[in-house]
Amino acid sequence: MTVPGPTLQPLASSASDADQRPPASTAAPRPRGRTGRILGWVFVIALLIGIALLATRFVAAAPELGGTLNPESPGPSGAKALAEIVRQQGTDIEITRSRTQAEAMIGTDTTLVLTDPLALSDEAALQLVESADRVVILTSSSRMLRLLDLGETVFNADAVDAQCNLPEFSRVGDIDATRLFTPAAGVDGCFRDSAGDAAVLRTSQEGRTLTLLEGGSLLSNEHLAENGNAALGLALLAQTDHVVWYVPSFQDTDRSDDAPDTLGTLTPDWVTPAILLLLLAGLAAIWWRGRRFGALVAESLPVTVRASETMHGRARLTAKAADAPHAAEAIRAGTQTRLATRLALSPRATAQEVADAASDRLGVPRGSLYDLLGGPLPQSDRDLIDLARKLAELETAVENTVHTERNRP
Structure with a gap:
């Protein structure tokens, strides 16, 4: 039986159209939205702006000297607890960060309390010490030992008791000293160890009483409640009705030529231009390698890769x-x-x-x-x-x- 011609013609035409039709694409369609790409660029630009702002603030601030044994600091290294205990004994404490104000506050029955005034020159430090009749120095600074001719520092550490003839230390008891000193000639040493080194140095110079000790490990908030540390602090500061506590700072300095260098002054001049140049190079690289010329084009993949080829590869x-x-x-x-x-x-x-x-x-x-x-x-x-x-x-x-x-x- 012969199949009529008109029936074959549409079939042949359909087959021909199917052969000429391009193969289906195997690539999945990608969304054409630009929101994600824009957000990515915004994040990159914000990051670069933040880096640039940090580079412009490359100069570091000067460190604060008043953190250790600061009578207004409640932190572990501060001395606010000692100041409050002394006030409870009826002693008035005035705190200042100015050398000239400290000299003006000092009277006849006043105790001057200070740590090592790093920002002051040797002449200014001696002038401040000489302005008071009773001075307590809460530092083991080699400079202050040299300027006042009190002795030398040794690095022994031991539990010691008073072992001296000064009456204000008779009830202190034992203290756990972490820094001892070898007294100079004419200087009394209290709280001695077996080798004769002392934790507290006391001397009288021209009618002025000078006392020096390492107060950071004895009179700070962290260690005040240990052993006889609180009693030692009262024996040092509560002997007069008025205490002037000088807190050093770099703003109160008499040095002009040898001011402390900051990170910005120590940095070479080429560092900031180099940072800016690197930022510009990074922007250029992002623009060069990160730009897109339009959406991805979906193309057919007529190539068939055998599983054996993949395995051998x-x-x-x-x-x-x-x-x-x-x-x-x-x-x-x-x-x-x-x-x-x-x-x-x-x-x-x-x-x-x-x-x-x-x-x-x-x-x-x-x-x-x-x-x-x-x-x-x-x-x-x-x-x-x-x-x-x-x-x-x-x-x-x-x-x-x-x-x-x-x-x-």
């Missing part, structure tokens, strides 16, 4: 990298999958489950199969070859037992 890469553990892991995974199929297990069966089934089938100890399928990976090519040979033998043995059972009548 990965094998060559693994061999070139000499990655025996990775290759052994891949061989084990393939063997485990094939054994699971032959032993009627799930494709997701674990190595222990496969080893149990193979052990039951072959009648061999389970421990040896556990090590073979899930033990440590080989680290050399020789161990890798040995593992591959054993896995192949295991597959062959399982395959033979499966075929034997199928051939039984």
Whole structure:
């Protein structure tokens, strides 16, 4: 029977159109929105602006000298607790950060308290000390020891008691000193150790009483409640009705030529231009490599890559990298999958489950199969070859037992 011509014509036309039609694209369509890209650029620009602002603030501020034994600081290194205890004994404490104000506040029955005035020159420091009849220096500064000729610092540390003839220290008891001194000639030393070194130095110069100790480890807020530290602080500061406490600062300095250098003054002049140049280079690199000329075009991929080619390519890469553990892991995974199929297990069966089934089938100890399928990976090519040979033998043995059972009548 002959099929009429008019019936064939539409079929032929449809086939021809199908041959001329371009193959379907395998690329997934991408969203054409620009919001994510704009937000990314905004983040990059904001980050660069932040880096530029940090570069312009490269000059560091001068450190604060008044943190240690500051009578207004409640921190661990401050001395606010000592100041409050002294006030409770009826002593008036005035705190100042100006050398001229401190000299003006000092009267006839006044105790001057200070740490090492680093911002003052030697002449200004001596002038400040000489303005008071009673001075307590809460520092172990070598400069103050030299200027006042009190002695030398030693680095012994021990628990000591008063062991001196000064009556105000008779009830202090033991203190745990971390810095001791060797008194100079004519200087009394209190709280001595067995070697004769003292924690407190006391001397009288031209009718002026000078006392020096390392107060950071004895009179700070952190250590005031230990041993007899609080009693020592009262013995030092509560002997008069008026105390002037000078807190040093870099703003109150008489030095002009040798002002303390900051990070900005120590930085070479080329650092800031170099930072700006790097920022500009980074912007140029982002604009060059990060720009896009439009949306991605979806194109067809008619090329078919065989699975064997992919397998051989990965094998060559693994061999070139000499990655025996990775290759052994891949061989084990393939063997485990094939054994699971032959032993009627799930494709997701674990190595222990496969080893149990193979052990039951072959009648061999389970421990040896556990090590073979899930033990440590080989680290050399020789161990890798040995593992591959054993896995192949295991597959062959399982395959033979499966075929034997199928051939039984």
